[in-house]
Amino acid sequence: MPPPDTPTPAEKDDRWREAVLTAGLAVFDWDVAARRIWRSPEMLAAWDYPEGPNDAVDGAKAVLHPDDYPLFQARMTEIEAGSLERATLEIRMRSREGAWRWIRWRARVVARGENGRPARVVGTVNDIDELWKGRDLARESQMRLQGIVDSAMDAIISVDDAQRITLFNRAAERIFGYEPLEVLGQPLEMLIPARFHREHHGHVEAFGRTGVSSRPMMAQRIVTAVRKGGEEFPIDASISQNEIRGHRFYTVILRDVSLRERTRRELAQAREDLRELSVASRTAREQENSRISRELHDELGQNLTSLKMDLAWLEANTAPEQGRIRQTLAGMRTVLDSTVAATRRISADLRPLMLDDLGLAAALEWLAEETSRRHGFTVDLAVDEASANLSEPLASQAYRIVQESLTNAGRHAAAGKVRVMLRTIGTEVHLDIEDDGRGLAPEDLRKKGSFGLVGIRERVYTLAGSVEIRGAPGHGTVIHVRLPIPARREGDA
Numbered sequence: 001m002p003p004p005d006t007p008t009p010a011e012k013d014d015r016w017r018e019a020v021l022t023a024g025l026a027v028f029d030w031d032v033a034a035r036r037i038w039r040s041p042e043m044l045a046a047w048d049y050p051e052g053p054n055d056a057v058d059g060a061k062a063v064l065h066p067d068d069y070p071l072f073q074a075r076m077t078e079i080e081a082g083s084l085e086r087a088t089l090e091i092r093m094r095s096r097e098g099a100w101r102w103i104r105w106r107a108r109v110v111a112r113g114e115n116g117r118p119a120r121v122v123g124t125v126n127d128i129d130e131l132w133k134g135r136d137l138a139r140e141s142q143m144r145l146q147g148i149v150d151s152a153m154d155a156i157i158s159v160d161d162a163q164r165i166t167l168f169n170r171a172a173e174r175i176f177g178y179e180p181l182e183v184l185g186q187p188l189e190m191l192i193p194a195r196f197h198r199e200h201h202g203h204v205e206a207f208g209r210t211g212v213s214s215r216p217m218m219a220q221r222i223v224t225a226v227r228k229g230g231e232e233f234p235i236d237a238s239i240s241q242n243e244i245r246g247h248r249f250y251t252v253i254l255r256d257v258s259l260r261e262r263t264r265r266e267l268a269q270a271r272e273d274l275r276e277l278s279v280a281s282r283t284a285r286e287q288e289n290s291r292i293s294r295e296l297h298d299e300l301g302q303n304l305t306s307l308k309m310d311l312a313w314l315e316a317n318t319a320p321e322q323g324r325i326r327q328t329l330a331g332m333r334t335v336l337d338s339t340v341a342a343t344r345r346i347s348a349d350l351r352p353l354m355l356d357d358l359g360l361a362a363a364l365e366w367l368a369e370e371t372s373r374r375h376g377f378t379v380d381l382a383v384d385e386a387s388a389n390l391s392e393p394l395a396s397q398a399y400r401i402v403q404e405s406l407t408n409a410g411r412h413a414a415a416g417k418v419r420v421m422l423r424t425i426g427t428e429v430h431l432d433i434e435d436d437g438r439g440l441a442p443e444d445l446r447k448k449g450s451f452g453l454v455g456i457r458e459r460v461y462t463l464a465g466s467v468e469i470r471g472a473p474g475h476g477t478v479i480h481v482r483l484p485i486p487a488r489r490e491g492d493a
């Protein structure tokens with residue numbers, strides 16, 4: 001006798017159906033011998049399965065995708081024949097809305113007849129369309145991402161939270177010289193010179209703590225990486241971080257900037273060479289000028305002076321009645337005087353010997369006097385003590401800048417007054433020249449065929465200084481120059 005709570009087969013069947021209805025499952029129950037099929041309401045609701053009793057296999061033909069039906073039919077026939085115990089198929093079925101949807105169809109023989117043939121087959125139908133679509137989408141976006149990552153010109157490297165490499169794109173292979181198999185799963189540190197390991201670790205951890213999603217790596221600074229062969233090279237890198245299910249991972253995008261860095265260094269070197277060359281050539285010219293100027297002054301000047309003395313003697317010793325001779329001698333004296341003056345002027349223009357003999361302040365004073373006499377404006381000159389005896393090449397260059405500025409004030413400004421101020425402030429010389437003339441216009445700074453202001457800028461540039469030239473119409477012109485004073489080297493006088 002069965003225990004009192006053992007259900008009868010009919011009760012069992014009822015409970016099973018109740019369970020199916022309660023769970024809301026899409027279930028079918030197929031009575032093979034009777035060729036009848038029971039379908040749960042969910043199955044009827046979701047699928048366009050013909051209603052009423054019908055043959056499971058034939059009935060399904062109306063709702064299954066024609067491409068999938070043969071497979072379904074084959075499996076069902078095997079089950080029906082008793083050669084297959086259970087089957088799982090992923091096939092397309094038409095929904096009530098008329099669209100094909102992927103389903104997972106499962107069937108299992110649950111009872112056999114006396115002849116051993118299946119009597120009852122039970123199964124479920126699960127809609128896996130969303131799942132598949134999601135999987136397709138994920139695969140598609142994965143492929144698209146892969147395409148982007150692989151075609152990128154920059155190296156792209158991802159690491160997990162233990163800083164092991166999880167992604168290494170083609171550009172990274174090219175730049176670092178590793179095959180992906182050599183680096184995947186390896187610590188990122190294999191791409192960084194050993195002496196930077198500790199620093200690098202700290203940076204990444206600090207970045208992790210910030211929670212910022214991306215930023216350039218050590219902004220403004222070139223980071224160093226190391227190739228497979230051990231060669232170090234500079235890179236520009238930016239890092240981003242993401243968190244997926246509690247795991248943080250970092251992606252670094254980097255670029256080999258060796259070439260750029262080399263070009264930058266070469267350019268800077270070329271500029272520096274050019275500057276030095278320019279300083280050297282100006283110094284050489286000043287020295288040459290100085291030599292010629294001294295020659296004119298000493299040699300020619302001396303000779304002219306002795307000629308003048310001889311002439312005076314001749315004049316004194318010529319009888320008053322020698323009218324013609326005296327007239328000629330007077331004419332000679334006039335020519336001689338103007339020759340002496342011209343010699344002085346040419347000599348001073350070449351290079352004021354005062355600059356070498358008495359220093360910058362004295363030379364500027366003479367220049368101020370000369371120009372105000374020549375152009376008819378007053379020059380207010382102020383030179384502080386520290387700047388009075390500036391060393392070369394600063395003294396010559398400052399002198400030339402003032403000379404050009406005063407000449408300009410005379411030629412273009414119609415100025416009444418020019419102020420010249422030379423001061424030493426810290427490790428710089430500040431030179432200001434201000435006139436109260438008509439004021440230069442911005443376009444004057446780029447006047448074709450004018451080289452005065454260009455020359456000032458060039459002199460300043462070769463001394464690594466800075467210059468500002470400003471004019472206000474009707475309110476004069478200001479030239480402000482700053483020149484660094486070179487540090488005195490050991491052994492300098």
Ligand SMILES: Nc1ncnc2c1ncn2[C@@H]1O[C@H](COP(=O)(O)OP(=O)(O)OP(=O)(O)O)[C@@H](O)[C@H]1O
Pocket residue numbers: 408409411412413435437438439440441444445447449450451452453454476477
């Ligand atoms: N102090 C000034 N006031 C007004 N205009 C000025 C002054 N200095 C220069 N300029 C204007 O700027 C122009 C350029 O000056 P710059 O000294 O470069 O050349 P320049 O004096 O014309 O010729 P040079 O090559 O002989 O010096 C001048 O032609 C003039 O128009």
Ligand SMILES: [Mg+2]
Pocket residue numbers: 404407408451452453
């Ligand atoms: Mg000029």
